[in-house]
Amino acid sequence: MRQAYNEFDRKYKKNLKALYLVHPTNFIKLMWNIFRPIISAKFGRKIMYMNYLHELAQHLQLDQIIVPQRVREYDAFLLTKNKPTPVPTSITHAPLPRQQFGVELKYIKLHNDGEIIPPVVRQCIDYLREHGMQTEGIFRRSANANDLRRVQKTFNEGAPENFSKLGDVHLPAAILKSFLRQLPEPLLTYDLYDHIIRVQTLPEEDRVKEMRRIMVEELAEDNYFILKYILHFLTEVVANSDRNKMNEQNLAIVFGPNLMWSKNQASLVSVGYVNACTLFMIRRYRDLFVK
Numbered sequence: 184m185r186q187a188y189n190e191f192d193r194k195y196k197k198n199l200k201a202l203y204l205v206h207p208t209n210f211i212k213l214m215w216n217i218f219r220p221i222i223s224a225k226f227g228r229k230i231m232y233m234n235y236l237h238e239l240a241q242h243l244q245l246d247q248i249i250v251p252q253r254v255r256e257y258d259a260f261l262l263t264k265n266k267p268t269p270v271p272t273s274i275t276h277a278p279l280p281r282q283q284f285g286v287e288l289k290y291i292k293l294h295n296d297g298e299i300i301p302p303v304v305r306q307c308i309d310y311l312r313e314h315g316m317q318t319e320g321i322f323r324r325s326a327n328a329n330d331l332r333r334v335q336k337t338f339n340e341g342a343p344e345n346f347s348k349l350g351d352v353h354l355p356a357a358i359l360k361s362f363l364r365q366l367p368e369p370l371l372t373y374d375l376y377d378h379i380i381r382v383q384t385l386p387e388e389d390r391v392k393e394m395r396r397i398m399v400e401e402l403a404e405d406n407y408f409i410l411k412y413i414l415h416f417l418t419e420v421v422a423n424s425d426r427n428k429m430n431e432q433n434l435a436i437v438f439g440p441n442l443m444w445s446k447n448q449a450s451l452v453s454v455g456y457v458n459a460c461t462l463f464m465i466r467r468y469r470d471l472f473v474k
Contacts, residue, residue: 281341435462
């Protein structure tokens, strides 16, 4: 671990938001706990253990990452051996009447009295606005997989969730990201992906004009208002960044891959543009969302 740590240059380590370790052994966890203060306590707080690939899928778009076949085979071996209950990432059966996760936005709207903002989005943001704005690292930390699964089940059954009883402010933050990531199509849509990526190369004021036009004229109206609702909240999070340490750049890195992704495998360059687009939408929110 120390050798891997030393391979990162100082600038990379400083800007690194999270390092996911997949299939960690108990020995690695034990040794890391012992040597973390010696190597770097601050770096250690960025490490997240993922026992299986389906847990990693709660944080990243796995279909856009090159996962070696040997890793997939070992993951399958562990799943067979340990038989964990995975957090669902897609709907493979007829959805429930009030399904929230893994279904199209129009389905949610149809089964929630025509409300544009999905109940899970509204409830998570309402709770975070009241209880999470001062929490350091909000949206950066993961939540317990069992709690995620249970809360998703509650929302899918059409019932509200009492986050106060669960006692973990990071849970609604993780639920919000999970909802966006499990949409059959990203909020900024597959059709607009390539054009939005190209727009990020324009001079700033030209970018404002074209992004505003895309939002108003090309993005589906429901998608527009849901995106506006979420980004408005993110500007509030940024306004409290002196306490929560989540500035525009940090939020862009966290939310970018959950707001737009390609049908094809993403390159490092395109990931950079995705994050740059999200950063731009947060910074220029008032200029872009004019309806």
